Amino acid sequence: MTVQRSPKRATISDVARLAGVSIATVSRVLNGTAPVAEETMLQVNQAIAALDFAPHAAARTLAGRRTDTIGLLLPEISGAFYSPLIHGIESSAREAGFDLLIHTTADRFREGGRIQLPLDEHNTDGLLVFTDRLSDAELARFHGRGFPLVLLYRSAPAGLDIPVVTLENKAGARGLVEHLIVTHGCRRIAFLAGPSGNEDSSWREAGYREALRAHGLDDDPALHGLGDFDNGRARATVQQWLSQGVLFDAIFAGDDDAAMGCIQALTEAGRRVPEDVAVVGFDDVLLAGLMIPRLTTVRTPIETAGRQAARLLISLIQGEAVEQLVLLPTELVIRQSCGCNGSLH
Amino acid sequence: MTVQRSPKRATISDVARLAGVSIATVSRVLNGTAPVAEETMLQVNQAIAALDFAPHAAARTLAGRRTDTIGLLLPEISGAFYSPLIHGIESSAREAGFDLLIHTTADRFREGGRIQLPLDEHNTDGLLVFTDRLSDAELARFHGRGFPLVLLYRSAPAGLDIPVVTLENKAGARGLVEHLIVTHGCRRIAFLAGPSGNEDSSWREAGYREALRAHGLDDDPALHGLGDFDNGRARATVQQWLSQGVLFDAIFAGDDDAAMGCIQALTEAGRRVPEDVAVVGFDDVLLAGLMIPRLTTVRTPIETAGRQAARLLISLIQGEAVEQLVLLPTELVIRQSCGCNGSLH
DNA sequence: AGGCTTTCAGAAACCGCTTTCAGAAAGCGT
DNA sequence: ACGCTTTCTGAAAGCGGTTTCTGAAAGCCT
Numbered sequence A, B: 001m002t003v004q005r006s007p008k009r010a011t012i013s014d015v016a017r018l019a020g021v022s023i024a025t026v027s028r029v030l031n032g033t034a035p036v037a038e039e040t041m042l043q044v045n046q047a048i049a050a051l052d053f054a055p056h057a058a059a060r061t062l063a064g065r066r067t068d069t070i071g072l073l074l075p076e077i078s079g080a081f082y083s084p085l086i087h088g089i090e091s092s093a094r095e096a097g098f099d100l101l102i103h104t105t106a107d108r109f110r111e112g113g114r115i116q117l118p119l120d121e122h123n124t125d126g127l128l129v130f131t132d133r134l135s136d137a138e139l140a141r142f143h144g145r146g147f148p149l150v151l152l153y154r155s156a157p158a159g160l161d162i163p164v165v166t167l168e169n170k171a172g173a174r175g176l177v178e179h180l181i182v183t184h185g186c187r188r189i190a191f192l193a194g195p196s197g198n199e200d201s202s203w204r205e206a207g208y209r210e211a212l213r214a215h216g217l218d219d220d221p222a223l224h225g226l227g228d229f230d231n232g233r234a235r236a237t238v239q240q241w242l243s244q245g246v247l248f249d250a251i252f253a254g255d256d257d258a259a260m261g262c263i264q265a266l267t268e269a270g271r272r273v274p275e276d277v278a279v280v281g282f283d284d285v286l287l288a289g290l291m292i293p294r295l296t297t298v299r300t301p302i303e304t305a306g307r308q309a310a311r312l313l314i315s316l317i318q319g320e321a322v323e324q325l326v327l328l329p330t331e332l333v334i335r336q337s338c339g340c341n342g343s344l345h
Numbered sequence C: 001a002g003g004c005t006t007t008c009a010g011a012a013a014c015c016g017c018t019t020t021c022a023g024a025a026a027g028c029g030t
Numbered sequence D: 001a002c003g004c005t006t007t008c009t010g011a012a013a014g015c016g017g018t019t020t021c022t023g024a025a026a027g028c029c030t
Helices: A012-019 A023-031 A038-051 A057-064 A082-095 A136-144 A169-184 A199-214 A231-244 A256-268 A302-317 B012-019 B023-031 B038-051 B057-064 B082-095 B136-144 B169-184 B199-214 B231-244 B256-268 B302-317
Strands: A069-074 A099-104 A126-129 A149-152 A164-167 A189-193 A224-226 A250-252 A278-280 A297-299 A325-328 A331-333 B069-074 B099-104 B126-129 B149-152 B164-167 B189-193 B224-226 B250-252 B278-280 B297-299 B325-328 B331-333
Touching: A012 A023, A012 A038, A023 A038, A057 B057, A069 A082, A069 A302, A082 A099, A082 A302, A082 B082, A082 B099, A099 B082, A099 B099, A126 A302, A136 A149, A149 A302, A164 A169, A164 A199, A164 A302, A169 A189, A169 A199, A169 A250, A169 A278, A169 A297, A169 A331, A189 A199, A189 A231, A224 A231, A231 A256, A256 A278, A302 A325, B012 B023, B012 B038, B023 B038, B069 B082, B069 B302, B082 B099, B082 B302, B126 B302, B136 B149, B149 B302, B164 B169, B164 B199, B164 B302, B169 B189, B169 B199, B169 B250, B169 B278, B169 B297, B169 B331, B189 B199, B189 B231, B224 B231, B231 B256, B256 B278, B302 B325
Parallel strands: A069 A099, A069 A126, A126 A149, A149 A164, A164 A325, A189 A224, A189 A250, A250 A278, B069 B099, B069 B126, B126 B149, B149 B164, B164 B325, B189 B224, B189 B250, B250 B278
Antiparallel strands: A297 A331, B297 B331
8 A cells, every 4th residue: 555666855955065055045045035045056056957856745735834726626527628728728828827726516525524625725726616516505604714716617706705707698699699680580499408507608698688689579488498508408409399389489508519410300301401591699608610610609709708707816826906896808700600701611 | 824723633542531541542532443342342432432533644544655646747738538537547546545646747847956856755645647748868867766657548668567558559549440440341441640649649540540451451651640639630630631632532631620621621622521532540438429420430438547556556555566558448439430330320 | 460341142931822743531432 | 350352542753845944154344
């Protein structure tokens, strides 16, 4: 069970001994926390190089009371969505000298009975919370302790001043649906909602409603289904509609994954996209521009969101004041699946 | 700069004091490392609950000489590929009680001059190496120190017994190409290589060659091009072939992205897929089953690869012996683009 | 030259936990 | 009742750094 590492790691004492100085001096050279004579510094650096020394992170954390690590709490990772998000967070964190610790919350939080939160303030200097698996109460507990927190794509519980980074979902959705109405003359536009409770979905639905209302269209409940932001779920919903003879000339699928499911279901049933039914998504994942037909969607700056969130968190950790809400703009991306750009390319 | 956390964290001493025992006893209760009287245990647990105590990870690491964290080294994250990979690794790690620390190597390793490897043995108990940005020399250095390492999708430098998890690229490719030859009677099958130096690509090419040889087909160099595992690159290559009048009745595009590029180029040139030219990919990305024609490809168990790799690494960390090579099976997925299933579905 | 500030370096006190070592108390066989 | 395990517990020594405190040496001014 015990791991024996052959040549034992050099420690700060080894360096100090070799350089003929005290460990305090080595520490100062390492961190630049106090002036050190040029010559001494040289000695120390040589010793460091000779011993291939690198400071022990845990010891540093313990003594220095900071981990230089930020945590990311995600729901079960899946879908194309998380790559750019993680990438944004990671690169932003690394620029500031922070590591990234990732936890997916398979929802089994306090198992056994011990209160073992997976990523608590002991392992990280702050937490980026994406998932809705962390209850408001737990959020409050962390926040109450003064633990830096930033929320991604979800709003803060009432009364807690936790910064939030999210998207202009409503405006984006409205623009998208208006494009279907105005440019393509769609009258019966179906909407596929995301997972219940998902805030992005709620806002997109709000945008969809606004667009309908603004153009005097009926908001037919029969045209509301569950897409769950999931390929298979969306496909099943559309299949069901098809078999029930529900009429629609367009589908706003909630997100791109669901849009693909819709297209699958429609194609299998012999309906052409976009000739018979227009389908639009949301997110502009990489695949959206590659599939046939190329998907009309709304570009969401996922990577930027990640980047911003990390930046906010790090500012918070460093004791700076930050804005409480970052609302990132979305952009309509018109391709083929709505009926535009009929030919190839 | 300094962060003041309002109610200072409870420590093991606080718990000990409240429970009226020594910190050693608390530690034993925490870890179950030695028998503790029932009643004492109860006292301690109550104190823990009352103080909402959770042990400080860094202190634990320092004292216990293990981090319970594994590191993952990736190239710049992008593409749908990494989500299942990370997910596989993360879930496998968490099952074993390990955290996951992710680093993307933007290639700027030893900056400044200090030897600061981003994830070294101080932060993690072992490392999962995906990227080829870590040189053989650096791998050797880690390995020489007895630091647990597992490689993903890349083979070990000569002479180092570092476990590797990779795919049965060759067998998969061979099966795929044989399907073209046997079922569809293709005689002139082109191959698009991936990025130079990419091991997956080399093996796929080897499988392609084997298939040709096994069926007495000529391996015409004119039918070898660069696909670079990239949509645009593959498209350009095929366009060039077309304009040069190169003759072929099938293309094995190296991967799915490239296959899409091929289909685009062919379609634009008025060639029908699969009637005029069969096109097959590799990976079975989500889109492969959605595009028209639906792509015949080889399914690769990415998530499983991640899961296995993490498992191997953890075994290694725990001092167990592990197999040096895990070759994950691939599976032929026959759809339309090869000429099968002419109609829908 | 004497007093005062700066600059640089070391001793030592932690940081919060694990683990060894040793001892007290309790159980057991005869 | 007496030695001998066995069971449980505490004191204390680290783990490898950071940081405070203090002091020696050097620089500066009058």
